[in-house]
Amino acid sequence: MIDFLKRLFGQTGSSSTAKERLRLVLMTDHLELAPEMVDAMKRDLVDVISRYVEVDREKIDVTFEQQDKTLAMLANIPILAVNRNGNVVPPASNGHLPSAAAPAPAAQSAPEPAAQTAPVAEPPPKRKRRRRKKSKPAIPAPALLVSGGVLSAAK
Amino acid sequence: MTARRIVITSGKGGVGKTTTTANLGAALAKRGKRVILIDADIGLRNLDLVLGLEKRIVFDLVEVAEGRCQLRQALIKDKRFESLAVLPAAQTREKDAITEEQFSSIVERAAEQCDYVLIDCPAGIETGFRNAVAGAAEAIVVTTPEVSAIRDADRVVGKLAARGKPIRLIVNRLRSEMVRSGDMLSVDDVCEILAVELLGIVPDSEEIIDTTNRGEPVVLDQSSRVSAIYNKIVRRLEGELVPFTSFAGTGFFGRLLDAMKAG
């Protein structure tokens, strides 16, 4: 009876598992197939953060990880200095920051279909966490850990 | 006026490209269209076998490309139809025996003498695929409602879209009872994931296995349900708006009806 009810209300057997898994794996595949887009996204991310704090561009690490039923972007961005006055650096004089919706590279990227696949053109929402700054010089500079960029398909 | 040049591809092997090519070709020929089928699977040819023409091969695609014979000498006319001919692949060569330009040129020559050129693409996304796609102006992607097939189809859709070819989808080997029990992705699921226009839904059927073994396209059997489905597909291909029909009328839950959709 429970099974029948589950089916009635759309909580079916393995096909819903399959659909979820496919959705996530295709997002990962699309990211893997569009390295230029991912690089552009990383650059833009760093540009935005640099307006608030000084970062070490050489040591930035951005990865994508599956967390439960979503794909998340994890960015680890070491901070070199925080401006005492809390001034925000204005954008570069050549105008606005480049749009996050970088054009997809020619041959390898997937097309931009309906909303079901990852809307990777949109900048993900970010949640920032700061580590406490330590006085001992041996300890590496604190990193700005940006996580929770949820690249899940909006429905 | 030259023919429409359509490649039938999938990425994943074994989902029914060759069977689809053969049956679409036969169904189009039955409607009076002049059709040339080209087997682009050099080294592992099967289009000839599926149509029961394997004993009549004299020349093949590679020999035409190398100029060792004329196209018309290599084309095998299927005697069961007014206007269906097949250009078989070579069996003992490899996919790089032919270039994209050579293949395109052969397709163009074929296109001058018929209404439809259907290209049976090999599995994969390598040289064989690239050659087959180079000759085509449109694509039909075939998939089954299974995880690996859909993943591979997605890859292929990406590659085709990057080349600007219009793409339509055939979902093959649907098992309605499994969709109903929640153990198989539905056609709607597949279309949602791939986001490609649907051309046809072909159910899993014993008839296909049987007729393929005998080298007879299923469309020869007027009474066959699958035959009717291929006929609907070619009507859509020709531009008609043919609705996708449900099978069993039982059940009043929308989900169940969707699950039984085929046509």
Added chain:
Amino acid sequence: MHVLKPDELQVPAGKAEATKLGRAIVVTSGKGGVGKTTTTANLGTALAQRGATVALVDADVGLRNLDIVLGLESRVKYHLLDVLEGAATLDDALVADKHSPTLRLLAAAQAREKEDVETEKMRALVQTLRERFDYVLIDSPAGIELGFKNAVAGAQEAIVVCTPEVSAVRDVDRVVGLLGNAFQPQLVINRLRPQLVKKGKMLSVDDVNAILRLPLLGVIADEPEIIVATNRGEPLALRKEAPTGAAYRAIAARLAGDDVPAPMPPVTQTFFDRLGAIFGGKRA
């Protein structure tokens, strides 16, 4: 027609090996979609369940699926080409299986081409894996081109997977011809539908092997549970009570050298004249 020579395929003899090397087996077919990946995943799982250490290698660069069949797609960080090109170590890339502690997966790259794999490097990689694992199973892509050749590089044995359909039999026949005698290919017949065989609509096991004449490792019937298992990413070999699971476990046992009677589904003998005419007893 070019038959791959033993020295083109096998690991060159030379280095004295103190420890016993594992068996490197390529799983191939020619025809796509007959169940190579499913067989590799299940056979690997069954062997690991018996306690063997097993490495599974997905050689289908660009169209990887072994990861998704095993349910490991979210755990792949590095892939085959990363290892071959030195961008990652083998330990970085080998993914631990969720269900079998002695099973590891080396996934294919998705955004690369088969042409990027260097045959010599592949051979060396398989050799390294043989030093660490009892079994190295290599999932070959469809076809007989470079992807297939690279999958074969470094293997000493082959399992050919065939469905009871004329095209599949023809393709396997071609592949076996290309492999030559060096690999002692053994046959797995997949997707058999005993009811259809009885009705004379499908080739029987005997029909298939009358053409191929290979040692039969096992027969797997076409069951809906296989689709469900792939949907979930849980190979059936994990479940003894599933008929397909039991069939794969029997295949693993046979492969390991156990004397296991063939659990073949009862089928009617049927004969298709066309086959005789197509193949005429000769191998291409």
